[in-house]
Amino acid sequence: MTLDRTTTPPVGTFPPLSLPAPGIHALSNGIEIIACNRGDEDVCRIDLMLEGGYYTEQKPGTAALTLLMLKEGAAGKSSEEIAESFDYHGAWLQTSASSHYLYVTLYTLNRHLDTCLSLLADIVIRPDFPEKEFTRLKERRLQQLLVQKEKVDVLASETFLSMIFGDKHPYGRAVTPDHINHITTEDLRDYHQQHIAPGKCRIFIAGKITGKLLDNLELHFGHTWNVPSVDSAIIPAFPIHRAENPIIVTHKENALQSGIRMGLLVIGRENPDFFALKLLCTILGGYFGSRLMSNIREEKGYTYGISSSIAAMRYGSYLTISTQTGTEFTRPLIDEVFAEIDRLRNEPVPTDEFITVQNYLRGDMARTLDSPFSIADYYLSLKANDLPVEYFAQQDEAIRQLSPGDLLSAAQKYLVPSQFYIAVAGDKNKIPPLSLP
Missing domain, CATH: 3.30.830.10 (Metalloenzyme, LuxS/M16 peptidase-like)
Structure with missing residues (x-):
């Protein structure tokens, strides 16, 4: 059979993913x-x-x-x-x-x-x-x-x-x-x-x-390690004390660049909206073709790299946007980040972009299955977060069932500009006043 190299072969469907039981x-x-x-x-x-x-x-x-x-x-x-x-x-x-x-x-x-x-x-x-x-x-x-x-x-x-x-x-x-x-x-x-x-x-x-x-x-x-556990000192409860000022600039004399962190506390894995927020965060800045990279790196040239990610911690999860930029671009870069967040809050993600990122996330999960060491890494993560092996398949299913409408709803609910915190480190004398939208 002769291959027709003038026609792109059809792309197969991505099958459901599951993690092998340990x-x-x-x-x-x-x-x-x-x-x-x-x-x-x-x-x-x-x-x-x-x-x-x-x-x-x-x-x-x-x-x-x-x-x-x-x-x-x-x-x-x-x-x-x-x-x-x-x-x-x-x-x-x-x-x-x-x-x-x-x-x-x-x-x-x-x-x-x-x-x-x-x-x-x-x-x-x-x-x-x-x-x-x-x-x-x-x-x-x-x-x-x-x-x-x-x-x-x-x-x-x-x-x-x-x-x-x-x-x-x-x-x-x-x-x-x-x-x-x-x-x-x-x-x-x-x-x-x-x-x-x-x-x-x-x-x-x-x-x-x-x-x-x-x-x-x-x-x-095993039998040779039988030292009894010593009762640990009582760990005090650590309440979360958020800063009263949502914007802090740390002065670094004569710094040529500003380090920027922006973000807010968000929901954890136990919330059914978590996967929608995760996909939303990926669209915003979670891969090389993300909106923040396309706008702020490729189009504006304000930075070599910018990313967003979610850290799901035991006692509090947060979303953070991380980047560095020339001091003169500090304010315009922050403005562009909020402009991209505003787009996500007011415009449904186009279907082609949604499918691209959906497949990207599922492909990233599929790579977990490539080697025994990456599978073991996932086992470690599951145990650290007190999650069952079935969580892997549940996550894949949840991502497959999402829609652009779910992301729009999640953006409006969780990406609230007035709740953001901004930390900047750089030459304070050269950074203009900053504010939330």
Whole structure:
């Protein structure tokens, strides 16, 4: 059969999407294991997800420093020995802290599971917190903070979060050099004892999973890890205190650019309108062909990049628009953002644009299914947000059922200009007065 290359082939319909159910196992000490057994390569990823994060800190900055110090010495091994062992075996370790969880992730070849999981257990369960390494790490962290505080983008982001949550709220609190200076190794030991324990741990495994991996997990994180969980200090309720002034300009002497953050508190995943708002946010600034990019970058040339996104947090979700621009374009850029929001509130999204973004979002979901590691990432997200595996298919179905009318209604209901907050960091002397529409 000869192909007719003068005719564009028809585009097939996008089938409904669903996430494969994970394998569920349990260690003898009760730790739940969530498994994604897919792939042909003899590699795997192990994620330890522990309850904790920034929200539980008594001293801001403790969670991140505790995780960073895990690989600086454990079970009598030095940081050099730990790093050399992982490098020699082709393994890679990373740590991160979010608002409510701590994560320790190991990538390793299956043939080195014995050695790498033994070392991982030492790092997680038996850290030494050596004083010399802690001093060096603190100095490095302080230098990083000083560099970050010079960036208008960082200043605008920190100011914006403090405006919508309050500077005492964990979501709106910025870590400062003073915070870091007051943290001691004893603080790290206390935080480790409270939060890195079997009763606060889940383990996610992905890749080519073998019985050897499960046996090693039981050996190193099962019956041998029976330290009782220590009751964490009572976490106070953190009420949200929104700023009285909806516009704050942080002065940065002689800055050539302005960092800009605009946004407002919005609904969370539990609200049935959430998916309409998510699609609306994507149209506004959630992909390269978005309205903000087309207008403010392509047509006006005010910036190299501008985006909008929704952060769905446990105790408060928010939509934010992020960009940087030349100081002279600060006011015109903000005006154009509100002009695009006004369009969304008053004009239905054209059908072709709606279908494009609808397919973009569903395509982004489909990419989640490409690899065992991306599927495991989604499992992690589901557990972090206390959502069932069926949420993936429910989200896909909800996006497929939306209409331009739903978006118009959501824009009018949730994108209310008078409720926006604007944080700008730049040379205040060169930025004209700003206002909401």
